Amino acid sequence: MSADTDQPTDTGRPTVCILGCGLIGASWAALMLHHGHRVQAWDPVEAARASFAARLAAPLAQLNRLSPRSGDPLALLSVHYSVAAAVADAALIQENAPESIPTKRALYAEVEAAALPDAIIASSTSALRWSDLPPGLTDPSRLITAHPFNPPHLVPLVELYGIEDAVLDQADAMYRGCGQVPVRLRKDATGHIANRLASALWREAVNIVAEGIADVQAMDAALVNGPGLRWSVLGAHMAYHLGGGAGGMAGYLAHLGPSQERRWASLGSPSLTPEVCAALVAGIEVEAAGRTIPQLETQRDEALIAALLARRETPHV
Amino acid sequence: MSADTDQPTDTGRPTVCILGCGLIGASWAALMLHHGHRVQAWDPVEAARASFAARLAAPLAQLNRLSPRSGDPLALLSVHYSVAAAVADAALIQENAPESIPTKRALYAEVEAAALPDAIIASSTSALRWSDLPPGLTDPSRLITAHPFNPPHLVPLVELYGIEDAVLDQADAMYRGCGQVPVRLRKDATGHIANRLASALWREAVNIVAEGIADVQAMDAALVNGPGLRWSVLGAHMAYHLGGGAGGMAGYLAHLGPSQERRWASLGSPSLTPEVCAALVAGIEVEAAGRTIPQLETQRDEALIAALLARRETPHV
Numbered sequence: 001m002s003a004d005t006d007q008p009t010d011t012g013r014p015t016v017c018i019l020g021c022g023l024i025g026a027s028w029a030a031l032m033l034h035h036g037h038r039v040q041a042w043d044p045v046e047a048a049r050a051s052f053a054a055r056l057a058a059p060l061a062q063l064n065r066l067s068p069r070s071g072d073p074l075a076l077l078s079v080h081y082s083v084a085a086a087v088a089d090a091a092l093i094q095e096n097a098p099e100s101i102p103t104k105r106a107l108y109a110e111v112e113a114a115a116l117p118d119a120i121i122a123s124s125t126s127a128l129r130w131s132d133l134p135p136g137l138t139d140p141s142r143l144i145t146a147h148p149f150n151p152p153h154l155v156p157l158v159e160l161y162g163i164e165d166a167v168l169d170q171a172d173a174m175y176r177g178c179g180q181v182p183v184r185l186r187k188d189a190t191g192h193i194a195n196r197l198a199s200a201l202w203r204e205a206v207n208i209v210a211e212g213i214a215d216v217q218a219m220d221a222a223l224v225n226g227p228g229l230r231w232s233v234l235g236a237h238m239a240y241h242l243g244g245g246a247g248g249m250a251g252y253l254a255h256l257g258p259s260q261e262r263r264w265a266s267l268g269s270p271s272l273t274p275e276v277c278a279a280l281v282a283g284i285e286v287e288a289a290g291r292t293i294p295q296l297e298t299q300r301d302e303a304l305i306a307a308l309l310a311r312r313e314t315p316h317v
Numbered sequence: 318m319s320a321d322t323d324q325p326t327d328t329g330r331p332t333v334c335i336l337g338c339g340l341i342g343a344s345w346a347a348l349m350l351h352h353g354h355r356v357q358a359w360d361p362v363e364a365a366r367a368s369f370a371a372r373l374a375a376p377l378a379q380l381n382r383l384s385p386r387s388g389d390p391l392a393l394l395s396v397h398y399s400v401a402a403a404v405a406d407a408a409l410i411q412e413n414a415p416e417s418i419p420t421k422r423a424l425y426a427e428v429e430a431a432a433l434p435d436a437i438i439a440s441s442t443s444a445l446r447w448s449d450l451p452p453g454l455t456d457p458s459r460l461i462t463a464h465p466f467n468p469p470h471l472v473p474l475v476e477l478y479g480i481e482d483a484v485l486d487q488a489d490a491m492y493r494g495c496g497q498v499p500v501r502l503r504k505d506a507t508g509h510i511a512n513r514l515a516s517a518l519w520r521e522a523v524n525i526v527a528e529g530i531a532d533v534q535a536m537d538a539a540l541v542n543g544p545g546l547r548w549s550v551l552g553a554h555m556a557y558h559l560g561g562g563a564g565g566m567a568g569y570l571a572h573l574g575p576s577q578e579r580r581w582a583s584l585g586s587p588s589l590t591p592e593v594c595a596a597l598v599a600g601i602e603v604e605a606a607g608r609t610i611p612q613l614e615t616q617r618d619e620a621l622i623a624a625l626l627a628r629r630e631t632p633h634v
Contacts, residue, residue, distance in 0.1 A: 127576065149544065149547065150547075150560065155542070155543055155547060156542040156543075156546070157538075157543030157546075159539060159543075181538060181542040183531070183538050183539045183542070184531070184535055185530055185535070186529055186530060186531055186532065186535075187528065187529050187530045187531075189528075189530045190580070190583055191580055191583075192539075193525055193530065193531050193536060193539040193540075193543075194543040194544050195580070196521050196524075196525065196530075196580075196584065197518055197521055197522065197525075197539070197540060197544055198544050198553070198556070199521075199577065199580040199581060199584065200517050200518055200520060200521035200581075200584050201514055201517055201518045201544075201548075201553055202553050202557065202577070203517060203581045203584070204513050204516075204517035205514065205553045205554060207513075208506075208510055208513065208514075209554075211504065211506075212503055212504050213503060213504045213506045213513075214500070214502050214503055214504075214510050216554045218500045218501055218502070218503075218510070219510060219552065219553070219554060220552020220553065220554050220555050221474075221498060221500050221552065222474055222476060222500045222509075222510040222511050222514070223511070223514060223548050223552050223553055224548065224549065224550065224551065224552050224633050224634075225472070225473040225498040225500070226466040226473075226474030226476075226510075226511040227466065227511050227514055227515050227518075227548070228545065228547075228548030228549045228550075228552075229474075229548075229549045229621070229625075230466065230467075230472060230617075230621070231518075231540050231545030231548060231549070232541065232545045232546045232548070232549035233541065233617055233621055233624060234537075234541065234617050234620070235536065235537020235538070235540050235541050235545075235604070236515070236518055236522045236536070236537065236540055237519075237522060237526075237533045237536060237537050237597065237600065237601055237604070238537050238601065238604060238613070239515070240519065241601045241605065241610070241613070242467075242613055242614055242617065243467065246610065248598075248601065248610055249597055249598050249601045250594075250598045253589060253594045253598070257589045258589075259444065260516065260519070260589070261588065261589055263507070263508055263512070263513075263516040264520045264586070266507055267513065267516060269581070271578065272570060272574040272575075272577070272578055277567075277570045277574065280554060280566055281565075281566050281570070284554055284555065284558045284565065284566040287552070287554070287555060288555075288558065293558070293559060293563065293565055296555070296558070296559055296634055297559055299632075299634045300547075300550055300551050300559065300634050302631050303550035303551070303628065303631050303632065303633050303634060304546070304547070304550055305631070306627040306628065306630060306631035307546060307549060307628070308546075309627065310623040310624055310626065310627035311620065311623065311624070313623060314619050314620050314622070314623035315616075315620065316620050317541075317613055317616045317617050317620060
């Protein structure tokens with residue numbers, strides 16, 4: 001099956017292969033197509049392949065609001081039965097397979113047999129570390145983790161880790177060319193940076209509900225109208241640099257470091273017991289107030305688009 | 318000393334007293350003045366009193382960009398030598414004294430002797446709990462904690478705790494009338510909600526630097542372009558509700574709750590050792606790239622104003 005009846009060959013941008021046509025694959029594909037890359041997609045499931053082009057309509061329309069483009073980006077899309085056909089001629093192979101080490105390793109063996117020798121294999125893995133993935137590859141240096149943040153086409157962050165700087169530089173340039181903000185890890189780490197931060201914050205957010213300090217809706221309202229808003233313009237380290245008065249970070253650490261350590265010691269270590277889970281589920285129903293998940297996603301995306309347009313005029317710190 | 322040479326008396330809004338003319342007091346005063354409250358300010362230090370009106374120029378100009386108003390809001394300001402004069406006729410007394418229990422308690426004794434019997438005493442305290450403050454007050458129910466998030470005039474969150482619903486309702490309405498978003502705590506807690514979340518996130522942010530996973534600048538870039546951006550439009554609980562597929566929060570907890578608990582167990586517990594502090598100070602210098610703290614604050618405020626204007630058109634979830 002192929003949707004490439006009218007595929008241009010002169011975009012001048014490298015071809016990208018998308019392995020896995022789920023939510024993350026669709027978001028990556030829309031982003032790459034919008035920025036003029038030919039995209040060759042593969043999924044083992046026929047229904048996923050058949051519906052893939054249709055799934056791209058919404059993210060492509062959103063991207064077009066952020067940076068209007070002419071022409072039909074779907075003309076650059078092809079969807080393939082075989083991994084070998086999908087990876088052919090691709091400079092970047094973005095893998096979005098299930099979070100299973102054997103599944104990914106088996107897929108990489110197929111990829112390596114058919115791909116260009118210098119093609120980059122980039123895994124979107126969220127849960128696994130880079131070091132879980134390369135065994136079986138002849139050339140592990142071509143493999144990187146490139147973890148996006150949901151929804152990838154509207155959140156600029158891509159977290160990169162690999163062992164070969166030249167490969168990372170090349171991937172960095174391709175993501176940056178699509179408007180993303182790649183961030184380099186110096187060390188292979190479970191959860192990269194962003195999910196470690198999200199997990200650390202959510203642990204205390206769950207604790208706040210479990211301890212009865214605030215309900216789910218109040219907790220979320222505090223975040224969105226307080227630290228979340230500020231972290232959208234200013235990093236956490238930078239916030240403490242500005243919280244230290246004229247002495248900056250050094251002054252903050254000297255004066256308030258000990259109280260920050262006491263605060264850390266007082267944070268909670270909740271467990272997701274049935275009672276806590278029930279409180280979270282009941283609380284989120286109050287907060288959702290009848291809005292379905294697709295409705296909430298639409299609201300999220302609209303608000304993200306507005307925030308992205310605002311920061312384009314007035315950059316974050 | 319008094320700056321009320323041309324003080325209107327017919328604004329129709331209750332008079333507010335600001336105790337403590339530092340950074341937070343100035344931000345509160347600007348916000349209240351901008352929204353038409355008469356503000357009576359007091360500080361024990363002559364230099365703080367003398368410079369107070371001048372310090373309000375910048376935040377007032379910023380607020381005027383968010384919601385243009387006519388007239389000179391400084392006409393509503395008076396600055397006083399005595400606590401008794403500053404609290405006279407005030408419906409809300411916003412206390413921004415140093416984070417010392419004896420200092421605050423001594424101040425409340427003076428306040429209670431001179432204030433209207435039903436005036437609300439609202440403490441901006443960040444580090445103390447409500448229960449640290451009322452001993453000595455004849456009527457503890459008039460005391461609340463009302464914790465803003467820096468900079469208060471540009472970050473909507475105000476965290477409220479007290480023991481009398483009617484008092485909280487009245488304070489809630491006054492803050493809301495100034496464009497703030499009050500959030501109620503159900504329980505007295507050190508760090509309220511927002512600083513608990515900020516502290517939990519920063520612990521892992523420090524760990525990421527201490528462990529060498531990423532440098533300070535990369536850590537902040539990941540936050541601002543990833544989870545921070547998303548938390549400015551969507552709460553942390555709501556993010557997991559949308560991360561659970563069609564099953565929402567319940568589906569997320571059922572399928573990924575155990576992996577989230579494992580992630581929590583893998584988060585770091587750094588100490589602010591001299592080596593870690595040196596890495597943070599060196600890293601923030603790289604990130605600041607020569608920008609002074611006032612320059613960084615200006616950039617932060619500009620970006621916050623842009624974000625607030627964007628969310629006014631397109632509300633967060």
